[in-house]
Amino acid sequence: MTSAFINFNGEIVPANSQLLTTANRAFRYGDGLFESMRLMKGQLKFANLHADRLQRGMKALKIDGYSQMDAWFLKEKVEELAIRNKIKHGRIRLTVYRDAEGLYTPSLNKMGYCMEMQPVDEPRYFLNSKGLIMDIFTDLPKATNYLSNIKTCNSLIYVMAGIFKEQNKLDEVFLLNQNGFLCEAGSSNVFVWYNNHLYTPALSEGCVEGVMRQVIINIAKENNIGITxxxxxxxxxxxxxxxxxxxxxxxxxxxxGYGVKRYFNRLSKTLMDELNKL
Structure with a gap:
């Protein structure tokens, strides 16, 4: 189910409106980035973290207007769109693209954006009742550079990982970086509980700088759970x-499960309880 309205460059329009041309740089070159967010009880969760990541990503891609994308702006636009769509709980995707002409070299660095919203029933986070079965996607290692931590519109590695997942009847896949080390999952960050210590790939390993990744790191530290x-x-x-x-x-x-290996889920339950307290 999708919402009836979207926000396209500040204007709320029907979601089925034809707004983009083939000259759009996000369509042609993947020239942009996006932010996935969560609405609960009519309010945007972790707005400050999302705004901070979005602004740093826009600066890295040299897209003008990043100062406009602060927490106040995100909360205002999300809540405005939620009211218009009569949604209290939902998932939001904000796509920011370079709104310019040109070939590889853009004529301008002007910002354009589109905000979409999908309703969900849950007013909180729920741990999945059936654990995921996973394997490693090895066909396309992820490069490690200053773009690796940004959720850019260039997502072919995740598309190919998704196809691999479906072909092999998996729930999700692990991605490796160019050096063969654990990087992330197809649409998530990865945490590993080993010898009573929590590990997650460092940003230098090429993983996306996930907002929920940072939230869980903070929760672990506040609850004296060792994390590296x-x-x-x-x-x-x-x-x-x-x-x-x-x-x-x-x-x-x-x-x-991963291969023949099976895991517990005690820590994830504890962290989920702490997450919902926020």
Whole structure:
């Protein structure tokens, strides 16, 4: 189910409006980035973290207007669109693109944006009742550079990972970086509980700088759970006691199996309880 209205460059219009031309740079070159967010009880969750990540991403891509995309702007636009769509709980995608002409070299660095909203029933985060079965997608290692941490519109590696997932009847896949170390999952960050310590790939390993990733790191520190951002050999997946994934839309998802290995989900339940207290 999709909402009836979207926000296109500040104007609320019907969601089925034909607004883009083939000259749009996000369509032609993947020239932009996006933010996935969660609406609960009519309010945008973690607005400050989303705004901070979005602004840093726009600065890195040299898209003008990043100062406009602050927490106040995000909350105002999300709540305005939610009221128009009569939605209290939902998932939001904000796409920001370079609104300019030109070939590879743009004529301008002007910002354009589109905000979409999808209603959901849940007023809180819920841990998945059935753990995920996963494997490693090895066809396309992810490069590690200053764009790796940004959720850009150039998402072909995730598209190919999704096709691999479907062809192999998996729930999700792990991605490796160019050096063969654990990077992230197809649409989430990865956490590994091993020897009573929590690990997650460091940003230097090429993972997306997830908002929920940072929230869980903060929760772990506040609850005296040892946590390290590190370079992680994927072989640890055979030895880990627990593995879970995080993103802003779903919160935490526990992993049940990788190959013949099976995991517990005690820590993910604890962290989910703490997350919902926020």
């Amino acid at each position: 951002e590190a370079q992680i050999n994927p072989d640890i997946l055979y030895e880990a006691d627990e593995v879970f994934l995080t993103n802003a839309s779903r919160g935490i998802q526990c992993v049940m």
